[in-house]
Amino acid sequence: MTEENSNVPAQPDSAVPEELSDDASRGRRVESVGTRHGMFGVSGSGDTSGYGGLVKQTIFPGASQRPYGGWYDEVADALEARLKATDLAAAVEKVVVDRGEITFHVRRDDLPFVAQMFRDDESLRFEFCAGVSGVHYPGDTGRELHAVYHLLSMTYNRRVRLEVSVPDADPHIPSIVSIYPTNDWHERETYDMYGIVFDGHPALTRILMPDDWPGHPQRKDYPLGGIPVEYKGGTIPPPDQRRSYS
């Protein structure tokens, strides 16, 4: 089946749906991290449902406005006061409060300073870092790789999330191993799986994959792999080639 005899209309990759462009014109950053096409995983003339032409943006919860509510404001105030005292007032790009969790999106160069503040400031006191988790958003152009840190304050019994986004072409984030030594292995794992280079890490080597492994397996452009399985005359393709319901 070639593209020519497909009855699915050409899919506009960069088109922004009406209601979104409205949002964008009002100056609010549209948190779109990708686009999904169709519905039943069918393309070409096999699709008789008409849903094949569906184009849907993946919209993440956008920036929240003050007041955030509860202790979120205390934490944000304390951090803001600290940052204003320096010339890093713009270190926090935005704050997202969603599903009872607060996320600070931090400019990558300022991550060590912000992390240090979170750990040491007496009104913040996030003593415990639960590591870093990488996420690869191929559709989030210019910010493809995200590093997500979960901090816990045992003093105040609070949790916050720090998120740093970097482009795929320049995947460098300053290491915070000197601030949270626990991140040693976590940063190595994120490097191993996503190729994010944590500058200043004492020994950034692969940790789970063999040392000479090519590629970074958990990136979205790295195939899952697998072989087709034959069963009673039928062939079942490997999981990443099966029909998926996008």
Place this chain on the structure above:
Amino acid sequence: MAQDVYAGSADTAEGRVFMVTGQDWDSITQGLEADELAEERVVVNMGPQHPSTHGVLRLILELDGETVTEARCGIGYLHTGIEKNMEYRSWVQGVTFCTRADYLSPFFNEATYVLGVEKLLGIEDEIPEKAQVMRVLLMELNRISSHLVAIATGGMEIGALTVMTIGFRERELVLDLFELITGLRMNHAFIRPGGVSQDLPPGALDEIRSFVKLMRKRLPEYADLCNANPIFKGRLEGVGHLDLAGCLALGLSGPILRSTGYPWDLRKTQPYCGYETYDFDVQTWDTSDSYGRFRIRLAEMWESLRLVEQAADRLAKLEGAPVMVADKKIAWPSQLAIGSDGLGNSLDHIRHIMGESMEALIHHFKLVTEGFRVPPGQAYVPIESPRGELGAHVVSDGGTRPFRAHFRDPSFTNLQATSVMSEGGMVADVIVAIASIDPVMGGVDR
């Protein structure tokens, strides 16, 4: 021969390499005596696959005589790509994968993932009470079985074989309960988004009660065997010492953190699944060493028995209550029942979808093959696993599959303490220190 891109040459560039296969010490030392290179400092690769290294863990020890000057871990031998695989299955199928990560505490892996998914779906308040009580019941039974293995293998590694045999004897009883309730001894995939997969089978509560009664008789045996045993204490006391500041810097949690006297237990501090309504105590010790961690695990099993008893009492009052969320767009449509040929699809359900209602068939088919959609966003709901803070960072892009599921496994983080716990000590104490960390390599490597 074709070039294997994954297998480069790995010749050792410097120093002499000895292959020790056993029964050959004479020939090795003979060659050394005349050698000018003979020195006390040796690098020993312990494992992968040493019987006392908790799975496929490789330790690289630099020894000066019997003293460890440097200890490092080589991990990754059990990496199975669970997180990546989950991105290619539906949200419900994800449970089947993550339950296999830390194979000694499968219910905890399932629970933290499921709690994250439920938070993303926004249905946390709609989970039926019975499902939450069953989760607590299973997690606490699981904590007992996990701590039993920690104590059993820890005992075996220092030569206390009886501790091992009785530990596995009792664990078997817990696994029998799991088999009765979920159908499987391990890798249950029982806790599902929206609730649990099945109701309790008839007679399960009686079995649980008689197990609790038996354990109350058996647990004192461990105390009698070990608590004041001079050899046991001699091997464990003061070994693997790590204070509170060290624990926080290295992100350690669970029994290691509590052995410093700090009562941090997520079941108390950040309750989930209704733990705030149960009556139990957080166990601590104040020696910051392996012996304290052993005593904490022993005491936590008593607390888990209390919790299991309370959960069983509640379940007795909840007979016939639903165990899955009422929302039919999320709840798994298939119903299981015991038939003449064993456990399988409920004949009533098959009759309904095949003979009575086309809509029910469509609904069943859509939910089983395609699954439900989860609104975009991310969630992190950590829980207190037997080894510490276990959390799943779950990200959804609005699709029917997890966009990303990352497990912050306590074994992985805690294993980083190997160096600081064992450097400067004797080589035999490395084993004790690692046993007190209680790493499970399935969780470390995922």
